[in-house]
Amino acid sequence: MAFVSALLMLLPVAWSCIPQKADYVMVSCFPNAIIANVPECPYGWEIEHLSLGGVCYNGIHSPGYYRFIIPDLTPKNHSYCGTQSEYIPGKDPKYIFYNSIVSNDTSLTVRNQPVNYTFSCTYRAAYLVNNAVFSQRVATVYVNNGSLGTFRSQLSMNVFTNSKFLYAKDAPYVIDTSEIGSEVFIGIEAKGLSNRFKVVINNCWATPSPYSTDRKRWSLIIKSCSSDNTVTIFENAKDSRSMFKFNSFRFQRQEKVSTVWLHCEVQVCDGERITCQPSPCSVRSLPSDVDPNGGILTAEFHIKGRVNRGIFMTEINKE
Incomplete structure (x- = not known):
């Protein structure tokens, strides 16, 4: 024995x-x-x-x-x-x-590749x-x-010409002040990955500076949900590309600012391991603050033309 x-x-x-x-x-x-x-x-x-x-x-x-x-x-x-x-x-x-x-492995024999x-x-x-x-x-x-x-x-964020998302525009995207309020179509795409991986947009927000942590911000997507009815999410977490649109704007009391930066916190989800699709927005409440925990993509928008006071003004903070 x-x-x-x-x-x-x-x-x-x-x-x-x-x-x-x-x-x-x-x-x-x-x-x-x-x-x-x-x-x-x-x-x-x-x-x-x-x-x-x-x-x-x-x-x-x-x-x-x-x-x-x-x-x-x-x-x-x-x-x-x-x-x-x-x-x-x-x-x-x-x-x-x-x-x-x-x-x-410090053992005497190694049995693993x-x-x-x-x-x-x-x-x-x-x-x-x-x-x-x-x-x-x-x-x-x-x-x-x-x-x-x-x-x-591998992973890019582009501005597209329309809701078909076929043709991307050159960066940086220029918006004339006369076009404030027009629709902007955003597509985020991962290339070179198999179908098991899905692109998930968690949060998107805009700032008057290139810094995603700027306290002056306008939220567009919060926890994979539209922040208001000016934002439409077409697809999210279903494929290698997620798409949404929003109405263009500029920041209030920032007359000298000619650029708006859009930031999107994105994750690539392994669909064979976990469920990638976010829960329906109708059954959950939206927090007011953005708390990024994924990689951040940034796009640059140039506002072209002179802006008159009181015209095309957008409130910065959402309650």
Whole structure:
């Protein structure tokens, strides 16, 4: 009996998680952080055997995924958990941040396929004093195991000519003051992904500055619901493209402001794992504040022409 017990101790330990063939990493590029997710138990690896940059074993187990976070993108602190950055100068300077999620097991024998999820985020870099301020027009992308991800072409927000959403207009979109109140058609599309992934618009709002955190804002979509009857959502979370329209406007008491920035907080949802469709708006109340938790896309609108006081004025705050 003692011999049998010793033999059992030498047998491979059964997996405590269900191994998955995880051949992609899901990366969200935020202005101040990068979040990378891999399906849980990739090729049989537990979360304590996966490290960020081969340095930090700081993964978090979220439903269906292992999550790794890079919370600081300051170039001076580019070495966070093995994160590396590259500055590309030119007329449109950029920063590229690189890192990877790798497997590491110190046991005598390794019975799982090694994994190395290498990913990157590319940001436009504008300079204020000596600090880099990052802007990006993307949210989430899926890249293959071991490959670098480029994000600008994966998820985009465009202005279209009409409700058929066939032809996109050139950016930045120009609105003449005589056209204030006209309909603006917005389409957000993910390219290069399989049909299982759906684009979900969570929140959209406009600001008189390029900063999405500006306290002066006008909400258009809140928790996937239209904020009022001037906003119409055509499709959301059903396919790789979500679409809506709103009536153009300008901000009150901002006569010198010739640009309005539209921000949309977007997520890419895995339809095979969870239900992507938001609950009906008629059965839930809308909060007054926007609380983004997904990647943020930004579009620029130029208001052209002279504005007279008292004309085309829009209240900023919604109660």
